Amino acid sequence: MRVYLTLVRRELGMAFNSLTGYVVVAAVLFILGFTLVDLVETLRSGPSDAPVTELFFRTYYFWYAVLLTAPVMTMRSFAAERTSGTYEALMTTPVGDWQVVLSKFTGALLFFLISWMPLALMLFVLRHVANEPLLFVPGIIASTMLGVALVGSLFMAIGCFASALTRSQIVAAMVTFLIGMALWVASYRPLTGLLGSGAQARFFEHISMIRHVTDYSRGQVEVTHLVFYTSAVCFFLFLTHRVIESRRWK
Amino acid sequence: MIEVLDLTKRYAGHSAVNGISFTVGRGEVVGFLGPNGAGKSTTMRILACYQPATSGTARVAGFDVFREPDEVRRRIGYMPENNPLHLDMRVRDYLKFRARLKGMGWNRSRERVEKVIQQCGLKDVQGRIIGQLSKGYRQRVGLADALVHEPDLIILDEPTIGLDPHQIRSVRALIKELGRTTTILLSTHLLNEVEMTCTRVLILERGRIVAADATANLERLLSLDGQVLTEIDAPVGELRELFRDVPEVERMDSSPLDGSWQRVSLKPRNGADLRPLVYDMAREQGWPLRELTRSRHSLEEIFVHLTRNRRDDEPHN
Numbered sequence: 406m407r408v409y410l411t412l413v414r415r416e417l418g419m420a421f422n423s424l425t426g427y428v429v430v431a432a433v434l435f436i437l438g439f440t441l442v443d444l445v446e447t448l449r450s451g452p453s454d455a456p457v458t459e460l461f462f463r464t465y466y467f468w469y470a471v472l473l474t475a476p477v478m479t480m481r482s483f484a485a486e487r488t489s490g491t492y493e494a495l496m497t498t499p500v501g502d503w504q505v506v507l508s509k510f511t512g513a514l515l516f517f518l519i520s521w522m523p524l525a526l527m528l529f530v531l532r533h534v535a536n537e538p539l540l541f542v543p544g545i546i547a548s549t550m551l552g553v554a555l556v557g558s559l560f561m562a563i564g565c566f567a568s569a570l571t572r573s574q575i576v577a578a579m580v581t582f583l584i585g586m587a588l589w590v591a592s593y594r595p596l597t598g599l600l601g602s603g604a605q606a607r608f609f610e611h612i613s614m615i616r617h618v619t620d621y622s623r624g625q626v627e628v629t630h631l632v633f634y635t636s637a638v639c640f641f642l643f644l645t646h647r648v649i650e651s652r653r654w655k
Numbered sequence: 656m657i658e659v660l661d662l663t664k665r666y667a668g669h670s671a672v673n674g675i676s677f678t679v680g681r682g683e684v685v686g687f688l689g690p691n692g693a694g695k696s697t698t699m700r701i702l703a704c705y706q707p708a709t710s711g712t713a714r715v716a717g718f719d720v721f722r723e724p725d726e727v728r729r730r731i732g733y734m735p736e737n738n739p740l741h742l743d744m745r746v747r748d749y750l751k752f753r754a755r756l757k758g759m760g761w762n763r764s765r766e767r768v769e770k771v772i773q774q775c776g777l778k779d780v781q782g783r784i785i786g787q788l789s790k791g792y793r794q795r796v797g798l799a800d801a802l803v804h805e806p807d808l809i810i811l812d813e814p815t816i817g818l819d820p821h822q823i824r825s826v827r828a829l830i831k832e833l834g835r836t837t838t839i840l841l842s843t844h845l846l847n848e849v850e851m852t853c854t855r856v857l858i859l860e861r862g863r864i865v866a867a868d869a870t871a872n873l874e875r876l877l878s879l880d881g882q883v884l885t886e887i888d889a890p891v892g893e894l895r896e897l898f899r900d901v902p903e904v905e906r907m908d909s910s911p912l913d914g915s916w917q918r919v920s921l922k923p924r925n926g927a928d929l930r931p932l933v934y935d936m937a938r939e940q941g942w943p944l945r946e947l948t949r950s951r952h953s954l955e956e957i958f959v960h961l962t963r964n965r966r967d968d969e970p971h972n
Contacts, residue, residue, distance in 0.1 A: 411755040415741075422743035490739030494800075497703040497735070498756045499728040653707050 409504050409511075416512020419481070426516065429474050433520045436470040441527055448535050457531060457541060458549040458622035461524075467553075467618070471560055472585050476578035478516055479564020482509040483649075487572045496652075506646045510558075510565050510638075517557040525550055545624040552621030555634040556614055560585055562641035569648040588614065656681045656808050656838045657702065662711035664697050664862075671697040673862035674711065679855075681807075684834035686849035686870070687842035689859035695842035696736050698859075699812050702840070703733040716807050729758065732801030736812040738794055742786030746777055746796055749785060750803055757804040764803075771799040775829060791822030798829060802837075809833065811841040815848060827852055849873070858957070866957075883921045883929040886946040887937060891917055897936060903927040916945070 420426035443464050444457060453460060461467065486492035495505065525546060532541035560581070567580035592614040600606035610616060617630045657679040664672040672694040679685045687695045700706045702713055704724035712719065718726040741749055747768060754764035772781050775795040780788055785796060794814065801809050814830060815823045830852050833839060843849060849856045850870055858866040887894070891909050898904045898921065906922040923929050930947055937944040 407760075408756055408758065411752060415752060419741075419743065489742075490735055490737055491741055492739075493700075493705055493735045494733075494739050494753075495756070497705050497728060497731075497733045498753070499725045499758055500756055501725075652705075 408500050409508050412500070412504065412508030413511045413515070416482070416508060417515055420478075420512070420516045425477065425481070429477050429516075430520045432474055433470055434523060436466050437523055437527055440464050440466045441531070444531060445534075448531070456545050456623060457535075458528065458545055459619060461528075461549070462615075462618050462622050468589060468615075471556060472582065472589060474520070475517070475557075475560035475564055475585060476567075476581035478520075479513050479561055479568055479581060480574040480578040481568065482513060482565055483568040484572055484574045484577045488574075502646055502649050506565065506569075506642055506649060509568075510561055510642055510645075513561040513564060514554075514558050517561055518554060521550075521553050521557065524553065542624065545622070548621045548624050548626050549618075551626065552618040555621075555630070556618060558638050559588075559614075559634055559641075562638040562645070566641045566645045566648070569645045588612075592616070656683070656716060657840065658712075658714045659698075659702075660712050662698065662701065662713055663709045664694075664701060664706070665709045670709075670862055672701075672708070675859070675862070675864050676711075677857055677864060677867060679808075679838060679840060681838055683855055684830075684839045684841075684853045686853035686856045687840065687859055688844070688846065688849050688856050689842075690844055692861075693859040694862040695859055696812055699733070699810050699840070699842060700735075702727075703731060703735075703810055704728055705735075729804070730807045732804065732806035732809045734797045734801045734809075734811045734814060737816070738797035738814075740785050740793060740796055740800075743784065745782055745784055746788070747772065747781040749796065750799055753800045754803045759804060767803050767805070771802050774802065774832075775799040776825075789822070791818055791825065794818060794822065794826050795829065798826070798833075802833070806837070808838045808840065811839065813842055813844075815843065815845070823848075846873075881923050881926050881928060882950045883923070883933060884946065884948050884950055885919050885921070885933055885944065886912065886916055887919060887933075887942050887944050888914070888916050889937075889940065889942040890915075893940075894919065901932065903929060903932065920950075 440461060443466075444460055447453065447460055448457070455463075483492065486495065528541060528546050528549075535541070563584045564577070564581040567584065568574075568577040570580065571577050591609060591612060594600060594609045595606065595613050596615060600609060611629070612633065617627075617633070620627055620630065657677070659678070660676050661674050662672055662676070663670060663674050671692075675694070675698065687698070689695050697706070701708045702715060702720060704720050704727050707721055712721075714720065715727045716730045718730070720727050741752075744752065750768045750771065751764055754767055759767065772778055775798055777792070777795055777799060780792055785793060788796070798811070798814070801811065811830070815826050818826060827848065830839065830841065834852065834854075841852065850873060853870050855869050856867070856873055857864050891911075894909065894917070895907060898907045903923050903925075904921050905924045907919060909917050909919045912918050921929050921933070928949065930949060933947060934944065936942075
């Protein structure tokens with residue numbers, strides 16, 4: 406546990422000791438700023454039928470931000486250490502492979518959460534300005550943040566896996582982007598109305614991240630979604646662990 | 656401390672290490688000497704439990720590197736090739752971070768970091784960012800890291816590579832100092848480094864150990880045919896006559912230098928050391944002498960010699 410915490414701290418340190426960390430936070434803030442402008446416009450144009458958190462996800466800015474920043478947040482985790490050689494120094498200390506994988510993931514997730522923290526702040530500011538308490542129930546804001554965290558953890562797990570695969574940060578970022586994009590496109594399918602109501606439709610309905618966050622933004626914390634994200638994160642972390650471990654039998 | 660038996664590491668297509676066996680006792684400072692690609696780093700990586708071997712066994716402090724890697728890692732301090740460090744960290748923070756990774760508690764790690772900072776002469780730079788340090792200081796940070804958990808064995812892969820002569824001297828002095836209390840295995844492709852720091856040497860070439868001996872005996876290996884070179888102010892004819900009567904001298908060559916000085920090279924029989932003989936002769940005859948050396952081989956020549964011998968030993972098919 407002590408080693409794990411030391412490693413998590415190092416991961417965060419790495420993110421904030423370099424410019425990349427701040428650039429990513431700035432990019433998220435920039436996109437959040439756009440969303441804020443849109444939300445203010447929507448609220449001004451008349452009464453809304455949905456909580457403001459749902460309106461936030463309807464803008465899709467969230468997805469652009471996640472798809473573009475997640476690869477940058479995670480590309481370095483393993484790839485950079487491999488290139489610089491510090492990976493060898495790390496793996497020859499008595500730390501376990503799982504400790505390394507979990508600390509990289511936790512570090513990335515914490516960084517993700519820190520960069521999305523301003524969203525909660527933004528929602529509270531809007532609440533104060535709009536003066537319509539019904540649109541901003543704190544419980545709904547909390548469940549929205551939970552949704553953001555779950556999507557983030559999935560993307561961070563994908564990113565760790567991609568970064569463990571290669572020495573090249575660019576390749577790692579591209580792999581993360583591709584897997585993320587594929588998941589997002591799959592998420593979009595049920596919304597097109599082209600799938601009918603068969604098994605295929607139910608499958609895509611189940612894995613649709615867009616559906617998931619919409620539920621959370623309405624304050625519905627579905628257990629099935631939690632199970633989906635937990636199992637997907639475990640799956641990608643398991644793959645990461647296998648990749649890390651593979652050096653033992655290569 | 657280290658027992659390696661028939662260790663082999665094959666990569667797709669070629670073998671980097673080819674059935675090597677050796678042991679290193681507690682308190683020894685052993686040098687791996689060999690050209691690039693001889694298998695030094697691969698062997699060290701296997702000992703540090705970073706890579707598995709294809710076959711063979713390796714034990715460190717009695718623990719198998721493949722079956723009990725955590726026990727082994729706890730007992731070794733390993734500095735990989737090119738000494739990778741987190742360049743964005745400060746020296747003290749980095750050493751504390753590493754100490755904690757190696758399983759030390761708060762107080763103990765602080766104590767040990769303090770100690771190695773003293774030991775490695777890092778006091779003046781402990782608050783600086785590693786990326787801003789000179790290569791010599793970075794190397795000291797790497798050494799301090801290898802030492803911080805008081806390991807039984809220190810493995811250093813090319814500890815002086817890329818340093819300037821002044822830095823090399825100070826790093827070697829540090830290694831020598833450490834060697835008094837700890838077992839050290841280091842690799843290098845520099846002959847004089849082994850001579851200056853190690854008690855024993857293992858010469859590797861193409862994944863095999865071609866020679867293993869105490870450093871003191873390296874001298875013998877270095878002057879295999881023991882040719883003696885001398886610059887002497889004497890008539891060539893008399894010299895030739897004198898040496899003809901000495902049974903230890905197989906052949907003599909000479910070339911004239913400035914004035915009446917001669918450059919003479921003598922080839923001994925059976926590897927005898929001809930230097931005292933030449934000196935005595937010059938003194939008896941009253942000939943001025945301004946140089947008297949036994950020629951030494953370069954590492955390349957030793958390799959050629961050793962590998963040629965080995966090929967001759969191999970049975971012909």
